Amino acid sequence: MGVNGANGHLMVNPKYLNTGDRTDIYLDVIHELVHVRQFMEGKDLFDTNYSYTDRPTEVEAYRYAVEEAKRLGLGNERICDYLKTEWMSGKEFEQLASTVNVHCKQAQKSG
Numbered sequence: 001m002g003v004n005g006a007n008g009h010l011m012v013n014p015k016y017l018n019t020g021d022r023t024d025i026y027l028d029v030i031h032e033l034v035h036v037r038q039f040m041e042g043k044d045l046f047d048t049n050y051s052y053t054d055r056p057t058e059v060e061a062y063r064y065a066v067e068e069a070k071r072l073g074l075g076n077e078r079i080c081d082y083l084k085t086e087w088m089s090g091k092e093f094e095q096l097a098s099t100v101n102v103h104c105k106q107a108q109k110s111g
């Protein structure tokens with residue numbers, strides 16, 4: 001799931017929509033809607049001056065998703081699972097979790 005940097009449209013892989021975990025999809029929608037709002041405010045969603053987990057637009061989007069996850073009553077472990085993606089390094093994952101104030105044990109090996 002992502003936002004098109006040219007027109008601000010939300011893009012979703014239909015396979016993910018059909019087979020993905022519903023909670024993950026819901027939290028992704030929250031995350032991406034933050035980016036849609038940021039796009040409408042004229043922010044650069046792909047500012048290459050920052051790494052992914054340092055980029056202010058990403059940090060804000062993750063903060064909203066995590067806040068919603070906590071409101072839903074998800075535990076830290078489940079939220080950590082959500083934050084961990086296969087293309088994020090262990091170090092980036094730890095940094096992101098710490099930035100959004102979620103206590104994750106440590107980077108789990110992917111796979």
Ligand SMILES: [Zn+2]
Binds near residue numbers: 031035057058061
């Ligand atoms: Zn994002």
